[in-house]
Amino acid sequence: MRKLAGLALVTAVLGAALFWALTRPASLPVETLAALQNHPADPANGEAVFWAAGCASCHAEPGLETTAPTEERLRLTGGHAFDTPFGTFRAPNISMHPTQGIGAWDLTQFATAVMQGVSPEGAHYYPAFPYTTYSRATPEDIADLWAFWQSLPAVDTPSPRHGVGFPFNIRRGLGLWKILNFNADFVAPVLDEPRAARGRYLVEGLGHCGECHTPRDIAGGLDRSQWLMGAANPAGDGRIPTLPPQGWSAVDIAAYLQSGFTPSFDVVGGSMADVVANMSRIAPEDRAAIAQYLLTFRSLPNP
Amino acid sequence: MIRRLALTAVVALGSMTTMSFAQQETDPNVNARKAYMGLLAYNIGVLGGMAQGRMDYDAAAASTAASNIHALSMVDTSRMWADGTDNQSMEGTRALPAIWENAADFDARIAAMASGAEAMVAAAGTDLASLQGAIGGLGGACGACHQSFRQPE
Numbered sequence: 001m002r003k004l005a006g007l008a009l010v011t012a013v014l015g016a017a018l019f020w021a022l023t024r025p026a027s028l029p030v031e032t033l034a035a036l037q038n039h040p041a042d043p044a045n046g047e048a049v050f051w052a053a054g055c056a057s058c059h060a061e062p063g064l065e066t067t068a069p070t071e072e073r074l075r076l077t078g079g080h081a082f083d084t085p086f087g088t089f090r091a092p093n094i095s096m097h098p099t100q101g102i103g104a105w106d107l108t109q110f111a112t113a114v115m116q117g118v119s120p121e122g123a124h125y126y127p128a129f130p131y132t133t134y135s136r137a138t139p140e141d142i143a144d145l146w147a148f149w150q151s152l153p154a155v156d157t158p159s160p161r162h163g164v165g166f167p168f169n170i171r172r173g174l175g176l177w178k179i180l181n182f183n184a185d186f187v188a189p190v191l192d193e194p195r196a197a198r199g200r201y202l203v204e205g206l207g208h209c210g211e212c213h214t215p216r217d218i219a220g221g222l223d224r225s226q227w228l229m230g231a232a233n234p235a236g237d238g239r240i241p242t243l244p245p246q247g248w249s250a251v252d253i254a255a256y257l258q259s260g261f262t263p264s265f266d267v268v269g270g271s272m273a274d275v276v277a278n279m280s281r282i283a284p285e286d287r288a289a290i291a292q293y294l295l296t297f298r299s300l301p302n303p
Numbered sequence: 304m305i306r307r308l309a310l311t312a313v314v315a316l317g318s319m320t321t322m323s324f325a326q327q328e329t330d331p332n333v334n335a336r337k338a339y340m341g342l343l344a345y346n347i348g349v350l351g352g353m354a355q356g357r358m359d360y361d362a363a364a365a366s367t368a369a370s371n372i373h374a375l376s377m378v379d380t381s382r383m384w385a386d387g388t389d390n391q392s393m394e395g396t397r398a399l400p401a402i403w404e405n406a407a408d409f410d411a412r413i414a415a416m417a418s419g420a421e422a423m424v425a426a427a428g429t430d431l432a433s434l435q436g437a438i439g440g441l442g443g444a445c446g447a448c449h450q451s452f453r454q455p456e
Contacts, residue, residue, distance in 0.1 A: 066450055067443035237390070238397070238455040255355050259438070260446045265348035266340075267442055269449025276446070 023175025025118040028111060035139035036111050046148025049141045051281040053134065053206040057274040058082075058091040066260070066277045073277065076101070077157040082128055082235040086220060087164030089128040097154035110146045111139065117178070124174035126162070127181070127220065135184040136205035181221030188227075188297050195285075199293025202286055207279075212240045212271070228297070235271075244294040253291035254284070332385045333396045339380060346371045347441070350427060354438040360431040369420065369427035372441070376417040384409075390454050397454040405451075412448035419444035 028036075050056075059076040078093040095101035102110065109120040117124060117131035125131060134142070167173060186204050191197045203209050214222045215231035230242035244253055245262075252263045257279040260268035268276050279287060349368035352358040387393070389400040402409045419441035426437035 063451075065443075066446045067440065233455055236455070241456055251357075259351065259355070260442055261347070261351045261355075265344040265351050267344075267347075267445035267449055269446060269453040270455040271450075272455070273446045273450035 023172045025122050025124055028116055032139050036107055036143050039140045039143045041147035042144045043147040046144035049145040050148055051278045052202055054278045059094050066273045074152050075155050077155045078159050084235055086168045089126055089162050090160040092159035093157050095155040096152050097156055100156050100158055103154055107146050111142045114142055124171045130208040130211050132182055133208035187224050195289045195292040196296040199289035202290050203293050213243050250291040250295055254287040257287045332383050332388050335383045343375055350438055354435045362428045365434055366428035369423040373420040373424050376420045399452050399454055402452045415444040
């Protein structure tokens with residue numbers, strides 16, 4: 001009997017050790033760190049990355065008007081709540097404030113958070129933060145983004161707490177989620193046509209369109225076999241449509257991302273209204289590239 | 304013969320019941336809302352089409368579309384937003400309960416459409432650049448309301 005208890009104890013300890021080892025937050029690869037440090041930062045490109053990556057969609061003040069001026073969209077107060085099957089996630093303050101925001105971070109900490117989903121304290125972030133997308137971004141773009149970030153205002157709004165219950169409140173467990181779902185490979189194959197290739201990068205590496213437009217499995221991971229096929233709204237009622245919408249041309253898609261007008265002149269609403277507010281601030285060629293990628297991806301033969 | 308008649312009567316009665324169910328699904332308030340939004344989109348399509356370069360700029364057509372939208376923004380639509388016609392209470396609508404919960408905000412959105420339309424009336428007939436300058440405000444007014452008060456598809 002004592003032997004059995006001993007065996008159980010050993011098994012439990014080994015199990016805990018295995019869990020601890022498997023769920024250990026990873027740091028960035030050496031090559032990525034080197035690329036970050038060696039890149040002469042370009043804040044102007046960083047601003048382009050900021051809008052394409054849609055940071056303001058979740059981190060700007062909740063309820064901000066789509067027509068709000070750029071200065072207001074750059075105040076990254078946090079506070080936006082996302083009601084999901086796993087609980088309520090609330091976007092934190094990521095302004096340049098040294099204590100309430102991320103103003104005291106360095107480039108490595110920023111890049112580790114954005115590309116790896118790991119905080120400076122070494123904790124996993126919830127994947128409501130789309131680092132699974134940003135892991136595909138180039139280190140150069142992330143360095144530029146951080147250079148642009150230095151010009152953003154500091155806001156002293158405290159970050160709200162997440163409303164997430166057991167077991168999802170154990171962040172270490174997200175290490176297991178990452179083993180299952182964190183896939184830094186692009187979904188679409190390499191595309192030769194330069195515009196579609198740029199679009200692939202914008203959609204899969206920055207824009208995180210797939211976060212809402214791709215269905216999720218029971219563990220909340222994206223079902224890559226149904227990439228951009230439309231899905232139940234991950235944070236609310238209704239359905240998020242298939243991309244590209246049936247019958248839309250490249251011009252239609254680019255015009256929608258710029259103006260919010262559909263080809264039949266309905267006007268964008270819901271959380272997509274914020275996405276359009278960001279996308280209207282990227283270069284016209286980049287909107288055209290997103291359109292080209294969506295049309296090209298949908299026309300690819302099934303693998 | 305009598306049996307066949309009875310059968311016909313049963314089938315007829317059955318299809319009448321089906322019809323009355325089908326009628327229940329289309330609420331006149333929801334129909335009116337959709338028709339109203341359709342008229343807005345129909346006219347915005349002229350302005351947006353010109354702004355996006357999909358059709359040639361035509362000052363008279365643009366002015367007409369702008370004043371139509373302005374006239375539509377003056378319509379009292381309050382009866383269309385009857386209680387119990389939100390998407391939680393019935394099928395066939397994407398109108399969120401927030402419309403009724405934040406009625407003052409919703410009214411402010413309608414007022415914002417009216418002022419966006421007013422700016423467009425002043426701009427549409429002037430030239431293409433003026434029209435393009437005003438379309439963002441008007442479309443933004445539509446979008447701001449859809450953002451808070453309409454469910455995604």
